[in-house]
Amino acid sequence: MKSVVANYMISRKWLLLALVILLILLPFVLSDFRVNLLGRYLAFAILVIGLDLLWGYMGVLSLGHGIFFGLGAYIMGIHLKMEASSGGLPDFMMWSGMTELPWFWTVLQHPVIAILAGIIVPMIIAVILGFFTFRNRIQDVYFTILTQALVMVTVTLLISRQDVTGGTNGLTGFSTIFGFSLSDPATQRVIYYVTLGCLVIILLICSRLINSLFGKALIAIRDGENRLRFSGYDTSMFKVLVFTISAGIAGLAGMLFVMQVGIISPTQIGIIPSIEMILWVAIGGRGTLIGPVIGAILTNSAKTFFSESYPDIWLYFLGAVFVIVVIFLPGGLMSLGKKLKRRNSNEKGQTNSKADYSAS
């Protein structure tokens, strides 16, 4: 039995290595436009690692990670906008009759502060939110509904404070990043590799976490939080921590996203994107870390491919893919290999893989 598990772990390592090599090499064969698209998908891939920790391993479903992603993106957006207006009042503020910069715009002018804030601000919000919800035992679907409500609140707030957030249009019209031209393909390549680097680092950190006793405690929270609490663990603190980590990761992803897309608006962080993020995790295979990464990249690539090739009916294609995966592969793409292997061998006990968390 041990060897089956071990084999599986090894194959997952190889899968990761192959994926990283592929992603390093792809920019050499793809056009600048495609590299830029791929870079965005990688930003999403970073985001889903945090979501997988939270939902895949610990079983806490958040449909509100658009908020944290958005916070990161808006913070970086503000910084880029400040660079574009070289410290002056940005265009949209003048249109809405502002005469002075809001304090947080001034603060985010500094690149180091902006980068740190993009990660730390989402984490602070998550700590406060998580502390009050998890301490008060707000769980399961109630928590999920709460996160949805918060997304709506955030979006409404962004739109209504048009004078400082850019309203429905969001923030756009960036020109440089830390002094380098954003329209220069070389800058975009660097950003692509920075994103890839962040992805690998986050993935390694999280897989270390998962393989430790802490990771086992997360799965235990999912399987039986009561049992774990009555085994002497303060489970709500574990939940607060993981929620906070995932929020920080989402913030980082948001920053990388906005650098490559050049715009951030409320529709990109609203309810639908927040739900879509969960779908990427489900399609890739929850509770596997690498699975959601592949899920995010593949689903977004498919979305682009379908929408370019079949502009009229691409949404149906995408819907069909979701339905097929949910019905035939409830464990996501990562369970595909295992399913085939099981079909090929008649050995009993093949279900015993450490990664099969899809049962509960």
Place this chain on the structure above:
Amino acid sequence: MKKGKQTAKQIILQAKNTSVKFGAFFAVKDFSFMVREGELHFLIGPNGAGKTTFLDLVCGKTRESEGSLILKEKHDLSKLKEFEIVRKGVGRKFQAPSVFGNLTVWENLELSMKQDKRLSHILRAKPNQEKDAEIKEMLALIGLSEQKDEQARLLSHGQKQWLEMGMVMMQKPSLLMLDEPIAGMTEEEEEKTGELLLKMKEKCAIIVVEHDMEFVRKYSEKVTVMHEGQLLCEGTMDDIQGNERVMEVYLGRKGDTADASTPAARSVV
């Protein structure tokens, strides 16, 4: 390796005049109870007598309306959070087997064992030899050595129950509370569970809630009968069987007590 000294065994749990009130209904009413070191103490009574509620009370799942609960003559349990009560030495096994299904049997025990369970420590915890030896010992005791790498959800009902007992024992509790441990077990499994109980009581005081009278008769030393949240009588199984009021509750008025208390009790259990 603590063996109960023959003289003046320590009082592990002392409940004085505890009451639990849900609305106007008393699930536990003015109930006093004592367990000493090394005791295997059965708690019986008809449905809705308040047995499970009392266990909930001890482990902090519900809170008392009145009375006091003192552990080892020094810890006031009513002031502690659930996980703090566990850390003070109270282990609870639930009625339905609750194990961590997607972890292996080994990992289930590893997580449960007595160790610093604060978040900051768990984040840095490393596996070590001492831990391994302890887990192996427990695996042998609960008879799951062969299944150690199996995921817990694949175990049979009986095996899950033993695993959970093992998990609670790994916490090295001074008081262990089991809620109907043999429900749904085959005769063979029942016997194995009984033997396990006898081995476990060497290490800690045990309270068992049970409905199976034959099982109680076979393994009990001391039995407490609860009825409508109150203490009915306490003694050996022979004392209990000779007690007229117990007979009345269990036989004569069985019908109407069940009617009166079961629905309310179900809703709170």
